[in-house]
Amino acid sequence: MPKVTEEHRAARRDQILRAALRCVAAEGFHKTTMGSVIRESGLSAGAVYLYFRSKQDLIRAIAETAVSGIADTVDELAAADDVVPPVEAVTTVLRRLLEMSDELGVEIPRLSVQAWAEAGRDPEIQQLLSGEAGRIRQAWISYAGRAIEAGYVDAGAGEVESVAETLMAMVPGFMLFRIVLGSDVSPERYTSGLAALLR
């Protein structure tokens, strides 16, 4: 049996994850099966099951991939030496969302609405997404605390969470605009209205 390096394993896992992402974006979580992911990946069933034992495993990995990218970006904004104003923070996250879509070869907005629809139907997925959304929420709370400290937002200590939630809620709004109104809605265009409101 050939020796499998860590690097090889990571690349294999990534190959399967990308195949799963394409399946879900095209068909939705509901219709995606281990069989369709195996076909899309071009690997053998045995190879795929070595990395992901079930569809549930795959869904978890997909949610973690998409959420990590967003949560890490917000964490960086919160940890920056010079914290940026709210409109710039939201714009940065939206830009990162589009970059991630390019990197993964799948539109995150399209993938996300599939996940939300599934969460509305399946309590297990709802639990999973709720946990992941909690990570993003925590990151926005860190950012909101610093934005208030810096004087960008005139809010009391008891309002940090609701300010964080409002900024967080701007992101799904953008994804929907992209899906329903068309992909010519840019991050800058989308946040210009928030800029006017916060003036």
Add this chain to the structure above:
Amino acid sequence: MPKVTEEHRAARRDQILRAALRCVAAEGFHKTTMGSVIRESGLSAGAVYLYFRSKQDLIRAIAETAVSGIADTVDELAAADDVVPPVEAVTTVLRRLLEMSDELGVEIPRLSVQAWAEAGRDPEIQQLLSGEAGRIRQAWISYAGRAIEAGYVDAGAGEVESVAETLMAMVPGFMLFRIVLGSDVSPERYTSGLAALLR
């Protein structure tokens, strides 16, 4: 053949529409069939096809029902003698959304994510929703114009549309919070962060 009154026809149509709403909320647009709506309605296939000739007809009627409630509410806000501030306008729309959910016997947030997921997959549904979203957008543009006039928002004439879009985007954000984070997120709690940001 008995004479069918207009009133009877409207009640029948409503009965079928509600059955379809329950099917879509439970199963998604994708899995809902004319057969499942017929079963859920308790009527004969012939009776159902008299009102809706296809699944497409039903989906259109569902989208129009949900969208009209929102668009009408925003139109009223825009036409009011005393225009209310933006936070109050968004809160009013979110409250109306929950009232409509009670009236229709189906959670509009849950229904909406099903529709968005379908729009990401099916260009015909995307076109339909895009048109309906356009109606809501127009209503928010009318409101934003008046809010700027009234001095609630410090924006130029060229910014009316983007202010309208930002306020509009707050609504799907709320629906997602209800689905992903749980239904204890109230309209007032959700908009308190916007209130702090606009202070």
